[in-house]
Amino acid sequence: MLEIDGISKRFGSTVALDRMTFTVRPGELYGFVGANGAGKTTTMRIALGVLQADAGEVRLDGRPLDAASRRRIGYMPEERGLYPRMAVGTQLRYLAELRGRSASEARAAAERWTERLGLAERRTEEVQRLSLGNQQRVQLAAALVADPDVLVLDEPFSGLDPMAVDVMSEVLRERRDAGAPVVFSSHQLELVERLCDRVGIVRSGRTVAEGTVDELREASGTELVVVVPDAPGGWADGLPGVAATRAAEGGTVLTLADASEPTLTGVLDAARRTGPVHEFRRRRPALAEIYRDTVADAPREPVEPGVAA
């Protein structure tokens, strides 16, 4: 389990992190999302010991991280720190050996991961001669080659072609299924929604919402889609428990102030009085919408871990 507990970090007068807190559990794929400059890379760098926090603690399996436990983490940095002139295979073997693997283990792991990530033909090529997407595959191989217990990946999907996105997704799921905590940052919210068990939304260096996408949906309020073709405009305005209405999704979308049984029954009865009801369902907002709403009205104080804002 990887715990980021109340990490703060300033760069001069810039507050990059302000009590950043979240936990990635074993066997969990955790999506770390937030605007440019929200503090994702800084958090990951601190977790890997590349940067020092001003306050707070990072723990792995309950113990503060030290040099030895950091070696258990496979890290894919945003700045993609590979040696440009080294051949792919040599580089991967070198990184595996640096992390304590024997020469034969390192060779086997480099072969396995280059094979798996579609890089077998590129093993003898210099990294700098590869396309950016292929360099990124090598970077993922570099994070995996020493068989880490935890994966921390900074925007691993950016710039990948659809096939590479599929391979990356599959590898992350596999590591998760093998019991590793896996955390990655991304601006591709559809992908995060599809892939992640839990999501942390950060703003201005703090976690402002956290949970499964369904929990975040629940916390973002209830909307109903009602399609009543014969209804006059404004048919749902002012119904008890209805905070707002708008025309969308081929009918009327009602934002409920409360999603209680009487409110739902009242809306359904009102809809029926206008004529046939073609659709009556709860709307499921996409993560991108929840994200926009959450970031727009984020609270000033951070939420308790595990509680969606």
Ligand SMILES: Nc1ncnc2c1ncn2[C@@H]1O[C@H](COP(=O)(O)OP(=O)(O)OP(=O)(O)O)[C@@H](O)[C@H]1O
């Ligand atoms: N080395 C540094 N020196 C000064 N300021 C920094 C440094 N690194 C980060 N910052 C600042 O800290 C804040 C958080 O940056 P960070 O890179 O962690 O954000 P991010 O969420 O990863 O953004 P992005 O989505 O653009 O990658 C920003 O205001 C950034 O300008």
